[in-house]
Amino acid sequence: MQNWIDAYSAVNLKFLLQGLWVTVEISIISVIFSMIFGSILGIIRYSKFPYLSEIVGLIIDIIRNLPLLLIIFFVYFGLPAFGFKPDTIPAAILAMTVFESMMIAEIIRSGIQAVDIGQMEASRAMGMHYGQAMWHIVLPQAYKKMIPALVSQLISLIKDTSLATIIVVPELMQHAQVIYGQNANYIVPMYLALAILYFIVCYALSLISKVIDRRMA
């Protein structure tokens, strides 16, 4: 019992919450960037520009099919060879963004595909050009359909930030490991805390998505 009280001391809890904050920070920044890049890449891939769409498609497929852990290593250890030397947190954000952009691009592509092709044709027939039809007619419907998939991708992203502990990013998982590294008796309380904290954040998001989904339906 004493172990549990000591493990959850004010200092340790504060340290854990600092870690949680970094986790949230990394997640939010990465999700914003990857929504932007993912949308652009997804549209390019859907649009069938010769060569360009194929090249983008290939890149998406390759990165999507690699473990995120590997991408983290590449960004942190590989990119500096090209003159770019990120610190741990920017490296984590960059790695998450690269990986998630590709996942989101794929969601966007299939979302656009799911919008009735007739809509695009009708808009074009009404005199809109391709870009207008995409922006005003197809994309709004596609995004509405994609909300559940996008939210579950966001939840994955939050959970996946825990992998960044391998390059000593000061996020939630890393901070818990530091605490139980100093006193191995804290390990069970720490894993319980990890489970609860991740669960609260991720489950809250999935509830919000369900509410939005119901409102839209």
Added chain:
Amino acid sequence: MLNLFVNNWHSFLTGFGWTILSSIVALILSLIIGSLFAIMEVMPNKALRIIGNIYVEIFRNIPLLVITMFFYLVIPLYFVKINGFTAGTIGLTIYTSAFIAETVRSGINSVDIGQMEASRAMGMTYGQAMRYIVLPQAFKLVIPPLGNQFVNLVKNSSVLAFVAGFDLMYQGNAIASQTFDTVNTYLVVGLFYLIITLPISYYMQHLERKLA
């Protein structure tokens, strides 16, 4: 890169083998467990539904790394000794089964409810109707998303590296820290992952297009 592979081919192939083994074992187990929980979630019995729901929600919302490390470090402390490979595979199974349950459940739900009612009206029990009428149709619908879950499973198996599970990523780390040739090592590791994941992922895209 070729040099690096030639000098370390044994480690790379060993890792590749463990990665495949872990992925296949976890796939089979999580298909079974996931389907069971999916069926629980659509059962008329409310208690079972709630249990199914809790299982799925808990393990979908906790990182795989946390689950795996828990099995590697905590379970042996109080219960039974399990090695890194087993702990990793158990973690993968539990985590993936929650996603498979969710996928299969939505498959079952999208099978027309009339089918179930018709089968019951013809005198089948609930279990029979489920087994012979609903599930076969549901599985056909969810093959592409299940394939994608398998791709995720293979990628996720890289957490074994955290628990000394001898997989590709673990061997890659060991080779990189002996040869100091980080980039090339991880390029080889990446190629090995792509050998498994790319074909499956392309085949699933093909299936999706055929079904659509």
Added chain:
Amino acid sequence: MKKFKYLAILIMSLLLAVVTVGCGSKPLSQQDVLQNAKDANTLTWGVKADTKLMGLIDVNDGQPKGFEIDMAKALTKKILGKNGKAKFVTVTSQSRIPLLKNGNIDAIMATMTINAERKKAIDFSDSYFDAGQAILVKDGSPVKKVQDLNNKTVIGVVGSNSVQNVKKYAPKAKVLQLQDYAQALVALKSGQGDALTTDNVILGGMAVENPGYRVQGKAFTTEPYGIGVNKGQPHLRKALNKAIKEVEADGTYNKLIKKWFGDVPGFNYREVLR
């Protein structure tokens, strides 16, 4: 159709340009890291985050603390002057050499033994600490010395040389490499292995915090710790060696040894005084 072809060519050449520009920035081997550090008035050190007494993150303020951190600060002051800043990047045994070679850090001060294998990849300063490798076991363990580890499982850390060393003494030992010392220690407690091996001073720190575990037998190797710097940086290496001598001469070194290792059971700090 033709328009798109041009577009594709344009994008390809852009990509190529980015890659060339990236490679075009002056390679590290042609830069003088010491001069860069003087210009920025900052030396960037790769240090441990998980090693008690040497480099460990303090939960109170999130900063690394330990002998190596204090040493790095003292050396920085000797090299850059009183106002010189020491910046710390936390590394693992696995990440420290790639980060040095990439130039994320200027020097490694992270419990790294000077050995021939690593000398192929990087250069070392003179030794700043003499450790020796030992094993940590549970009280009452049948493992009395390193040779007893044949057919037993020994836990080490990815990227450290301790696991290779054990293989020399106990060729049939099974080896598990974990990510860092914190995980390794918990894995030992969970019974994932029969012993944990690394340098005696690190193990001493663990034994203090974990009653029921002991450093078993004497150190079976000598592990002189050196500061890792990139090849082709003679100025920085010379400056570090000079600074180490100065720190030893003015008594700072012994003061720090006493501060961190003064009361570690089973570790006689007088043996490492200089």
